[in-house]
Amino acid sequence: DVQLVESGGGSVQAGAWLRLSCRASGDTYHRNMMAWFRQAPGKEREGVAALTRHGVRTYYADSIAGRFTISQDNAKNTLFLRMDDLKPEDTAMYYCAAKSGVATPLDPAGYDYRGRGTQVTVSS
Numbered sequence: 001d002v003q004l005v006e007s008g009g010g011s012v013q014a015g016a017w018l019r020l021s022c023r024a025s026g027d028t029y030h031r032n033m034m035a036w037f038r039q040a041p042g043k044e045r046e047g048v049a050a051l052t053r054h055g056v057r058t059y060y061a062d063s064i065a066g067r068f069t070i071s072q073d074n075a076k077n078t079l080f081l082r083m084d085d086l087k088p089e090d091t092a093m094y095y096c097a098a099k100s101g102v103a104t105p106l107d108p109a110g111y112d113y114r115g116r117g118t119q120v121t122v123s124s
Contacts, residue, residue, distance in 0.1 A: 002026035002113040004096045009118030016086050020118060022079040022096030028053065030112055031098045035059075036070060036081045037108050038092035038120075047106030048094070049081060059105040064090075086122045093117040 008020040024031060035050035049070035050059040058070055069082040079096055097111035104110050 002030045002098050004098060004113055004115035006094065006096050006115045006118040009094060009120045011121040011123065012086055014087055014122055014124050016122070017082070017084045018086065018120060020081040020083070020094055020096075020120075022081075022115060024077045024079065024096075024098065026113075030100045033099050033102050033105055033111075034072065034079045035097045035105060035111065036068075036079075037095045037097055037111075037114075038090075039095070040092040043092075045095075045108040046092075047108055050105035051079075052102060057102075057105075061106055083120070086120075088122050088124045091120060091122050093119050 003025045005023045032053045033050060036048045037045050038048050039045040048061050048064055049068055051070050055072055067085045071080045095117045096115045098113045099111045
């Protein structure tokens with residue numbers, strides 16, 4: 001079993017930055033792939049970024065176009081998402097997720113575990 005707890009969201013102005021954190025616990029087998037997803041009201045959940053457990057591979061959605069960086073601190077079992085140059089369209093609930101497989105990293109449907117989310121609101 002895996003537990004995921006997100007933090008770091010908030011309300012900011014356009015152009016600002018935020019860093020989200022996700023503290024993970026539980027077995028490492030189900031954390032071979034870790035990711036961040038987001039869901040805005042009335043929209044489908046969207047894969048934002050993902051990485052493999054040892055950080056060998058990273059994956060990003062085209063929609064965030066190099067503004068976001070996913071990273072991890074394995075010693076602290078923590079996943080991060082640094083978000084720069086935030087835009088109003090980045091407003092959403094952001095979720096951390098984990099799974100054992102490494103296929104389809106940005107597909108939310110394939111993930112076994114998900115946190116409760118942290119809200120990011122960007123005003124213009």
